[in-house]
Structure formats: structure tokens, C-alpha cells
Amino acid sequence: MELLLQVITNSILLGFVYVLVALGLSLIFGILHIVNFSHGALLILGGYMTYVFWKLIGGWPYAAIIPAMLVLTVVGVVLYYVYLRFIPPQEGLRQILGLVGFNMVLENVILMVFGPGTVSISSQLAFYRLGFININSKYLTAAILSVILVAVTFLILYRTSLGAKIRAVADNPTAAGIVGINVTKIYFIALCIGFLLTGAAGGVISTYYAVTPTGGIPFVILAFTIVVLGGLGNLLGTVIGAFIISFVQNFTSVYLAPELEFVMLFIIFLAIVVARPQGLIGGKA
Amino acid sequence: MTNAILEAESVRVQYGELVAVESATIRVPEGDAVALIGPNGAGKTSLLKALSGVLPMAGGRMWYRQQEVTGRPSHELSRMGIALIPEGRLPFSSMTVLENLMLPVYSQRMDKRQAEERLDFVYSLFPRLKERTRQRAGSLSGGEQQMLVVARALMMNPKILLIDEPSLGLAPIIVQQIYEVLPQLKNLGVSILLVEQSSTLALSVCSSVYVMREGKIVFSGNSSDVTQEELTHYYLK
Numbered sequence: 001m002e003l004l005l006q007v008i009t010n011s012i013l014l015g016f017v018y019v020l021v022a023l024g025l026s027l028i029f030g031i032l033h034i035v036n037f038s039h040g041a042l043l044i045l046g047g048y049m050t051y052v053f054w055k056l057i058g059g060w061p062y063a064a065i066i067p068a069m070l071v072l073t074v075v076g077v078v079l080y081y082v083y084l085r086f087i088p089p090q091e092g093l094r095q096i097l098g099l100v101g102f103n104m105v106l107e108n109v110i111l112m113v114f115g116p117g118t119v120s121i122s123s124q125l126a127f128y129r130l131g132f133i134n135i136n137s138k139y140l141t142a143a144i145l146s147v148i149l150v151a152v153t154f155l156i157l158y159r160t161s162l163g164a165k166i167r168a169v170a171d172n173p174t175a176a177g178i179v180g181i182n183v184t185k186i187y188f189i190a191l192c193i194g195f196l197l198t199g200a201a202g203g204v205i206s207t208y209y210a211v212t213p214t215g216g217i218p219f220v221i222l223a224f225t226i227v228v229l230g231g232l233g234n235l236l237g238t239v240i241g242a243f244i245i246s247f248v249q250n251f252t253s254v255y256l257a258p259e260l261e262f263v264m265l266f267i268i269f270l271a272i273v274v275a276r277p278q279g280l281i282g283g284k285a
Numbered sequence: 286m287t288n289a290i291l292e293a294e295s296v297r298v299q300y301g302e303l304v305a306v307e308s309a310t311i312r313v314p315e316g317d318a319v320a321l322i323g324p325n326g327a328g329k330t331s332l333l334k335a336l337s338g339v340l341p342m343a344g345g346r347m348w349y350r351q352q353e354v355t356g357r358p359s360h361e362l363s364r365m366g367i368a369l370i371p372e373g374r375l376p377f378s379s380m381t382v383l384e385n386l387m388l389p390v391y392s393q394r395m396d397k398r399q400a401e402e403r404l405d406f407v408y409s410l411f412p413r414l415k416e417r418t419r420q421r422a423g424s425l426s427g428g429e430q431q432m433l434v435v436a437r438a439l440m441m442n443p444k445i446l447l448i449d450e451p452s453l454g455l456a457p458i459i460v461q462q463i464y465e466v467l468p469q470l471k472n473l474g475v476s477i478l479l480v481e482q483s484s485t486l487a488l489s490v491c492s493s494v495y496v497m498r499e500g501k502i503v504f505s506g507n508s509s510d511v512t513q514e515e516l517t518h519y520y521l522k
Contacts, residue, residue, distance in 0.1 A: 161391035164380070168388050171377040174339055177359035178369050179437060180392030 002132040007254050008247075009133050013143040015246035017204055020146040021219055022226040022238050023153060024197035030233030031170045031190040033089050037099035038079075039198065039223055040216030041106035046072050046202020047211035048110055051119045061121040062145065065203030072199025073192050080191055111213040118210035138208035149200050150239070153193065157235070166190055170233070221262060222249075225269045231279025241280070287314045290350055290445050290476045291336065291367070297344035298331040305331035307500035308345070311478075313445060318467065318477040320487035320508065323497035324520050329480045330372055332497070333447050336478070337369035338362040350444075364393055368443035372450045372480075374430040376437070378423030382414055385422050385433055389441040407436040410466050428459030435463060445476040452486055464490065484516050 025039050036042070049068035054061045079102065087095045126137040157163035168176045169186040177183050205211065205219060226245050230237025245265065252264040272279065291313040298306035306328040313319045321329050334340040336347065338359035346355045349365060359369070377385050386407065390400040408415040411432045417425065422433055431451060438446060448467075452460040467490045471477060481487035488494060488508045496504035496511075496519045503519060504511070 161387075164384055164388060164391060167380060167384075168377050171379050172375055174359075175371065175375040175377060176388075177339065178337065178363055178371065178375075179388045180360050180363040180441060181388065182358075182360045182392075 003254065005131075005133050007250050009135060010139065011247040011250040012243070013136070013139040014250065015243040016143040016146040016150070017139075017201075018222055018226060018242035018246050019150050019239050020197065020204060021201045022223040022230075022242055023150060023235070024194045024201060025223045026227050026230070026233060026235055026238040027153075027190065027197065028194035029227065030235065031166060031194075032080075032187060034080075034084060035092070035096060035099075035232075036194075036198075037096050038103040038106060040220030041103040041110070042072060042075070042195070042198050042216075043202040043205060043219050043223075044110060044211055044213065044216040045075065045106060046199040047206030047209075047215070048114060048119065048202075049199070050203035050206045051121055051211070054121050061123050061207060062141065062203075064121070065145070065200055065207075068203045069196045069199035072202070073195045076195030076198065077188070077191060107213050107216075114213065116213065118212050118215075119206075120210040121207050123207065136208075142204045142208050145200075145204050149197065153197065154235070156193070162189070166193075218262065221265060221269075225265050228269055228272050229280055234279060237279050244280075287316070288351070289313060289348070290315045291347070291478065293336060293345060293347040295345040296332060296335055296342055296347065298328065298335045298340055299343040300331075304500055306335065309497065309500075309502050311336075311495055311502065311505075313476050313478050316471070316474055316476055317493065318471050318479060318491040320484075320491035320494040321478060321480045321497060322482070322484045322487050322494060322516075323503075325482060326499075327497040328500040329497050330449055333369065333449050333478070333480055334371075337367055337447050339369065339371075360392065363389075363441060366442070366444035368438040368441045368446050370434055370438045370446060370448045370451065372453060374427065374434055376422035376425070376430050376433045379421065381419050381421055382425070382433060383418040385437050386414075386440050389437065393441065395442075403440050403442060407439050410439070410469070411436050428455050428462075431455060431459065431463060435466065439470070443475060445478065446470065447478045447480075449480045450482060451479075452481065452483060460486070484520075 021043065025036055028034050028036050046068050049071045050064045053064035053067045057064065083098065084095065087098060123138070127134040128137065157166060165176070165181050165186055166189065168179070168181060169183055173183050176186070222245060226241040227238060229244060230241030248264055248268065249261050253261045289312045293309065293311050296306055296309045297304070309332050311321070321332070323329055331340060335342045338357055338361070342355065346353060348354060349362070349367060354362060354365070377388070386404060390403070395403070413429060414432055414436055417429065422430065425433060435451070451463050464486065467477060477491070479487050479491055491508055494506065494508050494511060495502050498519055504515070
């Protein structure tokens with residue numbers, strides 16, 4: 001009973017973080033129709049940048065996530081305007097290969113600059129007792145930050161006129177132009193939001209997980225499984241998918257075997273791709 | 286001769302190598318309704334898309350109220366007052382009826398009072414939409430979606446409407462409802478360029494007509510001047 005409650009608690013806390021990890025990927029796909037195969041290395045870059053800024057300015061480590069988000073936005077915008085923009089959207093394979101290539105380049109640049117070891121942002125780890133369960137303070141802070149960032153993103157998308165324009169462009173860019181929306185400008189804004197979120201996710205990860213140059217792989221697997229589960233480009237689906245994945249991962253790890261975590265995720269991924277390619281929820285929302 | 290609200294000269298539209306519009310010169314006088322008719326594949330839709338900035342012009346020039354606007358993107362033309370009602374009903378299907386209608390308000394930065402006035406106006410034309418404000422556009426019937434797209438264009442407070450086959454695939458009763466709105470708009474001073482395959486419908490609301498065939502304008506004149514024989518000739522030749 002105690003173990004069960006503990007696993008549920010961890011699943012919920014990490015579920016919030018996973019929403020953040022997958023949201024940038026989902027948004028960039030939903031609006032710009034780019035399947036960002038360099039999401040993993042970008043997440044890790046976000047983690048390293050958070051580490052660098054924390055070392056530079058010191059103080060509360062979580063504050064270093066903000067400049068890291070800005071760096072990632074610049075990297076993402078440059079990547080789009082000097083490279084991705086020239087690959088026609090209908091040539092998906094070229095885009096994927098290009099991004100996988102960029103992922104490798106970025107991983108190796110990080111390796112060159114920081115070396116193969118881990119870096120971690122040390123903040124005091126504490127456990128709060130709540131009845132039977134222990135709450136890991138790092139998971140808790142990561143979850144709270146994720147909730148705030150995800151909530152702000154959803155508020156912008158669903159409660160502001162800018163958000164309405166972004167959703168209109170995602171729905172139908174031609175019709176958006178017809179009603180007077182500057183589609184090019186909206187693409188730029190959406191790109192910035194997507195990479196701000198990717199940077200934030202990387203930063204949040206680095207506060208509870210020791211990052212290495214290739215450490216993005218498990219997270220990119222998580223993110224892709226979540227996005228496929230929720231339906232590509234479906235933001236509400238992304239939220240639901242993140243919690244399903246977090247529960248599956250934590251329960252597998254505790255009740256089956258830790259090494260089966262990713263096997264389980266891949267089985268789900270493969271099953272969804274074959275049986276329900278539109279995702280569990282389906283369609284675009 | 287009244288001033289033209291929209292004029293286009295020798296417009297050419299291409300899809301890669303394929304020429305959709307070879308050379309089209311067209312003039313819509315301020316406050317008038319003009320029909321653009323012709324058989325399937327004549328290039329009517331391509332011409333309309335070029336005039337609204339959705340497709341690039343491969344040649345030619347255009348003027349809106351005597352100002353040259355050649356090559357302007359669709360959102361700029363839309364903000365100036367040129368509203369396209371595209372063929373095949375393109376509402377933002379994942380958004381609600383109200384959200385669809387509010388988008389032009391946001392992109393034109395209308396104030397609240399103006400927006401409410403426009404909203405009351407389009408709801409008075411299409412009361413059906415008012416009952417469905419919170420419903421997702423994708424779940425509306427075909428006729429309601431077409432009403433929504435017309436209403437959305439009217440929210441922009443357009444000076445000229447470019448309407449592409451509003452009757453396509455709709456039940457006659459819905460077509461009738463949509464066609465009842467057009468003369469009302471004309472009375473309010475909105476100019477109209479109406480594309481239809483069905484010439485009888487188009488000629489019933491328009492005072493002048495252009496006939497298009499194989500990418501070229503082959504006839505222009507007053508609606509009352511074209512005889513049924515001439516039309517048959519243009520469609521079948």
C-alpha cells in the first residue's frame with residue numbers, strides 16, 4: 001500500500017515534467033509541421049545552458065533556467081531560418097534526416113565543450129513526509145515549475161487573441177491569411193514558444209537528473225511516445241499522454257523491472273503507430 | 286463611369302509549368318456586383334486566389350481603389366478590405382463558431398464596440414450561427430459551415446467580397462439563403478466579385494459578367510446583354 005502510493009505520487013510529479021518535455025515538440029509539429037528529431041540534443045543543450053548560467057551567476061539554480069530558455073530560442077530560430085526553412089514541408093524524409101544530423105552535430109559539440117562526464121545542478125535534496133509517502137523535493141520543484149510553464153502556455157493559446165491566431169494558423173494557414181493574420185509572423189512566434197518550452201524542459205530536467213551529452217535519448221523517446229500517444233499536434237492529447245507514460249514507466253520500473261521501462265514504452269509506441277496512428281485521442285485540438 | 290474598387294490587368298497564374306490563368310483583365314466598379322463565370326477548369330478559382338493574395342501572380346498588375354497592390358500578401362489585402370470567401374468551405378474546424386468570427390477582429394485590432402456591432406450584424410444575417418456560438422466549426426453541417434465562412438468574411442468589414450462558388454455542394458434551400466444575403470450586402474455598399482459555374486444563379490445578382498475559358502477572359506458585358514445561346518456557346522465550344 002505504501003509502495004503503491006509512493007509510485008502514484010512519483011508518477012504524478014514526473015507526469016507534469018513530461019508534459020513540459022513533450023509540449024515544445026508537439027507545438028512545433030502542430031503549427032510548423034516539423035517533426036523535431038533534434039529535440040533530444042536541444043533538451044540536453046537546455047540542461048547544459050542552465051548549468052552554465054547557474055555556474056556564472058550562482059544563486060538559486062532554478063533561476064538559471066530563464067537565460068537557458070532564451071539561448072535555446074535563439075538556437076531554434078537560427079536552425080529554422082538558416083536551414084529548415086529551405087526544406088519543403090512535403091519532403092518529410094529530408095527534414096527528418098536533416099534534424100537527426102543536426103542532433104548528432106549538437107551532441108558532439110556539447111561533448112567537445114563539456115566532456116563526457118555528467119553535470120548536475122546541486123540543490124539540497126530533501127524528502128517531505130506526507131503520511132506514508134516521501135515527496136522528493138527535486139521532483140516537487142520540477143513539477144511545480146512544469147505546471148506553471150504549461151499553464152501559461154495553455155492560457156496564451158486558449159485565452160488570448162494571439163493564441164487564437166496561433167491555433168487558426170495551425171488549423172489552416174491559407175484561411176488564416178485570408179482573415180488578415182500574418183502567417184509568417186505567427187510561425188516565428190510559435191517557433192519561439194516551442195523552443196522556449198524545449199529550453200525550459202531541458203533546464204527542469206537538469207535540476208533532478210545528471211545530464212550527459214547523449215542524455216537526451218531517454219527523454220526524446222519519452223517525448224515521442226507521448227506525442228504519438230496523444231495524437232501528433234494535439235496539445236490536450238500531449239497532456240494526457242504524458243501522464244499515461246509517466247504511470248507506465250514508474251509502475252514498470254517498480255513492479256516489473258527497471259530495465260523494462262523503455263521496452264514497455266516502445267511496445268506502446270509501436271502498438272499506437274500500427275493500431276491507432278492518429279493517437280488515442282485523435283485529431284487536432 | 287464609376288471608379289473601380291478593384292482592377293487587374295493581364296493577370297497570369299501558374300502552378301509550376303501549368304498555366305491556370307494566361308491573361309485576365311478584370312474591373313469591378315465600386316458598389317457593383319460582377320459575375321465571373323465559365324466552365325470547370327477555366328481558371329476562375331485561380332484568378333480569385335491571385336486577386337486575394339493567396340496565390341502569387343506570375344504576371345500582371347492589380348489596383349485597389351487606384352492604389353497599386355500587386356504582390357501584396359493575403360493578410361495585407363484582407364486588412365485593406367478585400368475579403369475572399371474561398372471555395373470548399375474553410376472554417377477553422379477545431380475552433381468554435383465565435384472564435385472563427387473573432388479572428389478578423391483580432392487581426393484588424395477592432396475595438397470592442399465595433400466588434401460587437403459586426404457580430405450583431407452577421408448574427409442578424411445568419412441567426413443559425415448565433416445558436417451555435419460555442420460549437421466547434423468542424424461539427425457544423427455543410428450549409429452552416431458555408432454561412433460561417435461568409436459571416437467570417439463579413440466580420441472583416443470588407444469593401445469587396447471575392448466569393449468562390451458559394452453554392453458548391455449545398456442543398457438548394459441553403460444556396461437560396463446564402464444568395465438572399467448578397468443583395469443586402471450590395472445595398473450596404475459592399476462590392477462583389479462572384480465566381481460561379483452556375484450562370485443563372487450568378488447572373489441573378491450581378492449586373493455585369495465576365496466569362497472565362499481556358500485561362501482567358503472571352504466575354505465581358507452587362508448581364509442583360511448575354512443570351513442563353515451565347516452562354517451555351519462559351520461553355521460548350
